[in-house]
Amino acid sequence: MFIPLSIIQWFIVGGVAITSFMISHHWSRYETDKIIEDTIVSLIEQRMIKARMVNGEYEIYEYDEEI
Secondary structure (H helix, E strand, C coil): CCCCHHHHHHHHHHHHHHHHHHHHHHHHHHHHHHHHHHHHHHHHHCCCCCEEEECCEEEECCCCCCC
């Protein structure tokens, strides 16, 4: 059985497209989490959000709540 080279090339292109989509999807999810984390830390440092460091993580309080 003979498979034309153009079909093999389309399978390779499809595989590359799926692989690049999955890599970019994973990368964008990581970047989104990093951006959210950096924003929250920035707001804490600017004292716009009340928070306290507990076991290496920030514990966020309501604005009118006592720390």
